[in-house]
Amino acid sequence: MARFRVGLTGGIGSGKSAVMRAFQALGVEAWDADDMSRVVVEPGQPALAAIAEHFGPQILADDGTLNRPALRHIIFSDPSAKTWLEQQLHPLINRELRQRLDAAQTPYALLVSPLLFETGQDQLVNRVLVVDAPESVQLSRARQRDGASEEQIRRIIASQMPRKERCSRADDVLDNSGNLDALGPEVQRLHHFYLELSKS
Template sequence: MAERVIGVTGGIGSGKSSVMRAFQAKGIEAVDADDMARVVVEPGQPALKAIAEHFGPDILTPDGTLDRPTLRAIIFTDPDAKTWLEALLHPLINRELRSRLAAARGPYALLVSPLLFETGQDKLVDRILVVDVPESLQLARASARDGADPEQIQRIMASQMSRAERLKRADDLLDNTGSLVDLEKRVEELHRGYLAFAGQ
């Protein structure tokens, strides 16, 4: 197991994946909560069967996989549906995260999660890095990346912890409004600090 675990979080469109890749380029292992959220609903998994029973067969694509855009549209307009889905998936995701983190090697590992605080995943980490951009930039980046309706992106943003609250709970901050070069420079500074934190 890695000596330390650094939690990386931020709102939708803040650039968490770019930050994760910059750390991975330095040989740091990362566990991505979004990846685990896909693993637990793969075909053959009990969670996918439960979702199809709850929402009906139209929630599946013709090849039997989860129709994620359809599910997202439902849960961000129906609070009860969102609550039901979170109660099903969050314990499964957290179990998967703990397993993957236990297998991680190195001075430190990353746990990258948009809902680090909201799901109690912050209890799995030793220190928290918040990737931050203004909300207007979050909206522009997420809309361009996902091709999603800006209104849906705003609903997702509203369902996440507020920017102000995230910043208040950060141990470290990465302002991601600049270029990729700026991001990599900041990651290098953080990497040196995390090596020291892990006693390296």
């Protein structure tokens, strides 16, 4: 069981997934809150039924799965809808994350979440690593990756914790404003540091 846990967070387009993959390549177990958010709304799960009841059947795709683009459109244009959804899902997601972290077999494990502080998931970890990049870089990467409009990405950035506050609450900050290839040595350094911390 991994008793030492590192929370990995950062804004949209900061490069969290690339950093997570770099740690995984070193043999570290990592659990992504976004993946858990999909698990808890799979067909047959109570949360999916509650969402369909609240927002109506049009929130479901033809195959009975959650229509994520439709839900995203609703929650980013209606703050009360976003609040309702978070109240339903965050406790379920945290439970899934806790179970997986408890079962991890590596010296330390990663909990990866864009909303680590906002959801209280920082309470599940011993240390927090923030992946940081300027807003211009976030916008560029997110647009390339998601094909979303600049307006939509700016709304997501605005809904997340301000960059300055996120960095101020971190134990470690990884600057990811440059080329993704530059991540390797920094992740290696942090990996050895976390291995040492996990022993104490």
